[in-house]
Amino acid sequence: MPIEAIYGPDDxxxxxxxxxxAPAPGHPCANxxxxxxxxxxxxxxxxxxxxxxxxxxxxxxxxxxxxxxxxPTIKAINELKGQRDAVxxxxxxxxxxxxxxxxxxxxxxxxxxxxxxxVKASTIIQCGxxxxxxxxxILNPHKRVLIPDSRAGCSLASSITGADIRLLRxxxxxxxxxxxxxxxxxxxxxxDICCTSSNAVAxxxxxxxxxxxxxxxxxxxxYVASKTDVKIIAWKGACEVHERFTGDELRAYREADxxxxxxxxxxxxxxxxxEADFTGSTAxxxxxxxxxRSKRVVMIxxxxxxDNVKAELPDVEMVRPCNLCPHMKRxxxxxxxxxxxTLGEEVTIDPVIAEKARRPIERMIDLKN
Ligand code: 13P
Ligand code: SF4
Numbered sequence: 001m002p003i004e005a006i007y008g009p010d011d012x013x014x015x016x017x018x019x020x021x022a023p024a025p026g027h028p029c030a031n032x033x034x035x036x037x038x039x040x041x042x043x044x045x046x047x048x049x050x051x052x053x054x055x056x057x058x059x060x061x062x063x064x065x066x067x068x069x070x071x072p073t074i075k076a077i078n079e080l081k082g083q084r085d086a087v088x089x090x091x092x093x094x095x096x097x098x099x100x101x102x103x104x105x106x107x108x109x110x111x112x113x114x115x116x117x118x119v120k121a122s123t124i125i126q127c128g129x130x131x132x133x134x135x136x137x138i139l140n141p142h143k144r145v146l147i148p149d150s151r152a153g154c155s156l157a158s159s160i161t162g163a164d165i166r167l168l169r170x171x172x173x174x175x176x177x178x179x180x181x182x183x184x185x186x187x188x189x190x191x192d193i194c195c196t197s198s199n200a201v202a203x204x205x206x207x208x209x210x211x212x213x214x215x216x217x218x219x220x221x222x223y224v225a226s227k228t229d230v231k232i233i234a235w236k237g238a239c240e241v242h243e244r245f246t247g248d249e250l251r252a253y254r255e256a257d258x259x260x261x262x263x264x265x266x267x268x269x270x271x272x273x274x275e276a277d278f279t280g281s282t283a284x285x286x287x288x289x290x291x292x293r294s295k296r297v298v299m300i301x302x303x304x305x306x307d308n309v310k311a312e313l314p315d316v317e318m319v320r321p322c323n324l325c326p327h328m329k330r331x332x333x334x335x336x337x338x339x340x341x342t343l344g345e346e347v348t349i350d351p352v353i354a355e356k357a358r359r360p361i362e363r364m365i366d367l368k369n
Contacts, residue, residue, distance in 0.1 A: 003225040004211070006218050008236030012167045036083070036341045039076040043068035050075050057100040060314040061307045070097045073333040077102045080340040086146075087121040088336070089136065091128035092282040093302040093328040096311050098127050102336065108283035109135075109181050110196040114365055116140060125339050126347070129327045131157045134185045137347045138354050138361060145347040148335035152327045156182040156267075159237030160216040165190035168213055172233060177213045178203055179360065180220060182239075185349045189356035191215075194364040197266050198281035201227045206367055219243065223266040223273060239267040241325045245300050247271035253298050253319060260319065263288055264300035272300060289316060302328060 051071040055062070062070065074097060081088065081104075089112050090103035099106055105115045109132065116124065116136040123144045126133035131154055133147040165177060165187055179191040180200070188194060195203035201224050204212055212230055214221045216237030225232040245268050253260055254275070263285050264276035273279050278288050282305055289297055289309050298319040299306040306320035338344070349357070 001225060001229060001231070003218075003221055003232040003234050006221075006234045006236055007168065007171075009164065012164065012171075034343050036080065038341065039079070041072040041076065043072055047072050047075050051101075054101045058096045058311045061096050061311045070101075070333060073337050074101045077333065077337050077340060080337070084123055084340050084343070085121050086123040086125055086340060087119055088125045088127055089115065089119075089132075091132060091328065092286065092305050092308060093325055094127050094308075094331060095304050095329075096307045097333060098331065098336065099304070099308045100311055102333070103127065108196065108198055108281045110198045110281070110364075111283055112136070113139065113181065113196070113361060117365065119143065123343070125336060127331045127336065128152070129154045129157070129325075130347075131182055131184060133347045134349060134357075135181060135361060137349055138185060138188070138358050141351070141354055144343065146339045146343065147345055147347055148332070148339045149330040150345045150347070152330040154182050154327055155240040156180065156217050156237045157184050157187075160187055160235055162186040162190045164235075165215070168215075168233075168235075172213060175211050175213055175233065176207050176209060177215065178207070179215050180217050181361070181364075183216060185353050185357045187215075188360055189353045191360050192363075193367075194360045196281060196364075198284055199364065199367070200224045200266070203364060203367060204228055204230050204232070217267055219269050220266050222270050223279065226270075241302050241323045242267035242272075242300075243269060244323050245269070245272045245321065247275050249321065250275035250298070250300065257296060260296045260298055261292065261294040262298045262300065268300055276300065289313060304328070 051074055055067055087104045088102055089105045090099050092108055113135050116139045124136050125146045126136050129152045133145055137145040177191040179187055179194050181194050181196050193203055204224055205228055210231060213233045216235040218234045218236055218238060221232050221234035242265055250262055262276045263278040264273055266279050286309055296317040302325045303320050303322040306318040310318045
């Protein structure tokens with residue numbers, strides 16, 4: 001059914017003004033004395049030998065002339081991880097040299113949250129955006145969680161604050177609040193349950209109520225509303241990457257090749273999803289390609305994910321309209337190396353907020369299991 005209403009900060013007189021997408025900077029390094037010396041980043045025969053198996057994984061998307069520029073840093077990162085007792089969690093939108101060559105655990109937002117609860121290492125390096133690192137910290141309050149660049153924000157996370165949730169609750173007393181994980185800890189601390197794009201419909205229906213507030217992505221809200229009879233009150237947030245796709249663009253691909261398969265992320269606007277053959281979270285999209293092995297696939301999501309799938313399945317021709325997430329792209333090999341050397345930038349959350357924010361995340365994870 002169509003969504004009930006979409007609210008935004010302008011609908012509330014007292015709504016605090018929000019800043020641009022970047023969150024407050026993290027803590028670069030609590031203790032510079034812990035710094036390790038910079039390793040050699042020279043391209044040598046030894047580096048070539050030690051990284052040859054990794055190049056095999058990415059050779060369909062990284063050219064031989066690029067590899068000598070990347071391989072020494074990749075080798076250094078993989079060696080330092082052991083020294084620092086660190087594990088690297090990387091989102092599906094990270095670039096292939098991160099995703100395939102240094103990450104220990106990869107996945108969509110839900111998989112990364114679930115895996116974060118199982119980490120044994122004392123340090124987590126989150127290669128993704130700030131809300132993902134916050135989620136890892138909330139689930140691991142006693143571990144050190146680092147993000148290589150704390151300016152890696154998200155247009156969805158910055159579209160809403162905890163104060164906005166309190167104002168919404170006043171306007172809609174008794175209506176439960178479902179928050180997309182693409183929100184700050186401050187917002188999570190105010191809501192009933194979290195969801196990701198892979199479980200949003202199930203989370204909404206799990207509440208067994210006629211009406212919910214679903215925040216902050218208006219397009220994911222519309223997608224959920226199209227799949228359930230639960231009435232949805234939404235928020236005016238949008239992903240700056242997915243809202244740029246258009247139905248016209250998809251129709252043009254289909255006209256150029258009627259056999260093409262189009263798969264899209266539910267953060268896209270409805271006219272885009274109407275043209276797609278399949279809609280799902282980033283992990284569901286990857287699995288769809290693995291299972292279907294279509295000749296030519298148009299991936300309507302962040303561009304690096306198509307590279308990561310291409311590296312794994314070189315026979316599938318990936319058409320990748322190149323919408324990059326500028327926040328995800330702040331994470332680079334050089335910054336990951338720096339995180340390992342300096343133990344920066346550490347993610348910290350007020351323990352009271354973190355405690356309150358843990359409940360809706362755990363409620364979502366428990367629902368899955
Ligand atoms: P998922 O990986 O959960 O599909 O989310 C996509 C996204 O935009 C994360 O920033
Ligand atoms: Fe946020 Fe969109 Fe970037 Fe994901 S792709 S981090 S939702 S801006």
